[in-house]
Amino acid sequence: MPLGLDLYRPVPEDNPLTREKVALGRRLFFDKRLSRDGAIACATCHDPRRAFTDGRELAVGIRGQIGTRNVPTLVNRVYGKAFFLDGRAATLEQQAIEPILNPREMDMTTPELESRIGLPANTITGALASFVRTILSGDSSYDRYMNGDTRALSPEAKLGLNIFRGKGHCINCHAGPNLTDERFHNTGVAWAGGELHDVGRFTVTHAQEDRGAFKTPTLREVARTAPYMHDGSLATLADVVDYYDKGGNLNPGLDSDLRPLSLTGDEKHALVAFLSSLSGRIRVGGL
Secondary structure (H helix, E strand, O other), X not given: OOOOOOOOOOXXXXXXXXXXXXXXXXXXXXXXHHOOXXXXXXXXXXXXXXXXXXXXXXXEOHHHOEOOOOOOOOOOHHHOOOEXXXXXXXXXXXXXXXXXXXXXXXXXXXXXXXXXXXXXXXXXXXXXXXXXXXXXXXXXXXXHHHOOOOOOOOHHHHHHHHHHHOOOOHHHOOOOOOOOOOOEXXXXXXXXXXXXXXXXXXXXXXXXXXXXXXXXXXXOOHHHOOOEOOOOOEOOHHHHHHHHHOOOOOOOOOXXXXXXXXXXXXXXXXXXXXXXXXXXXXXXXXX
């Protein structure tokens, strides 16, 4: 079975998956009535054609309001441990309501939402969360290679996998079938000119070690989800590799795993080739 597509899906007991609920969630995901001016839907930012991202540096809400962070992909979020880049939502149900109520995104209130859609808010968020739990990515070249097809990866991508696991230290954070440890790390992206521009996880925990820390994203479909980092500041995978090759931006809380890598040009290209092999087939709506 392809990794990432057929793993057991954890689902909360108080919101079991049903075909009817997933179908409702799909309809609501594309329903622009969820925004105050009827201009945007969940799918506006999480576009299925872009692996459920939007291709922008920062999210854009109603009336063209620019957000503060990049739109993360929704693929394989059923395996998530915390949601949003700072992990402030503990469940997909909590995650689903925040953009709807955020004045800079969809700008609704709970009573307005319920009146407009004709359903209780918890029914709406339960359905949206259920739909998101069906968005699964797998059957990539990497998956086929891991399942025994030694020809699924090119020689360059195989070299990239070795670097990913070894010299690049990538696997320290991007671990497991979903290629994320679901933890929070300070990689230095939020720091520039010696100043912290986004406190990240610190907003949630108020722990000093979380200043400038953000959740490790899944690398599945990563070649399709540019630009990168919490602020969309790196345009290409080659830029991301260059950033980590330099050891990130120095700051007081920089993750201990980050250090200059001294990758050669061929090694950088190989790492990008491997990352590109993580794009596969996205399945939506299945139970």
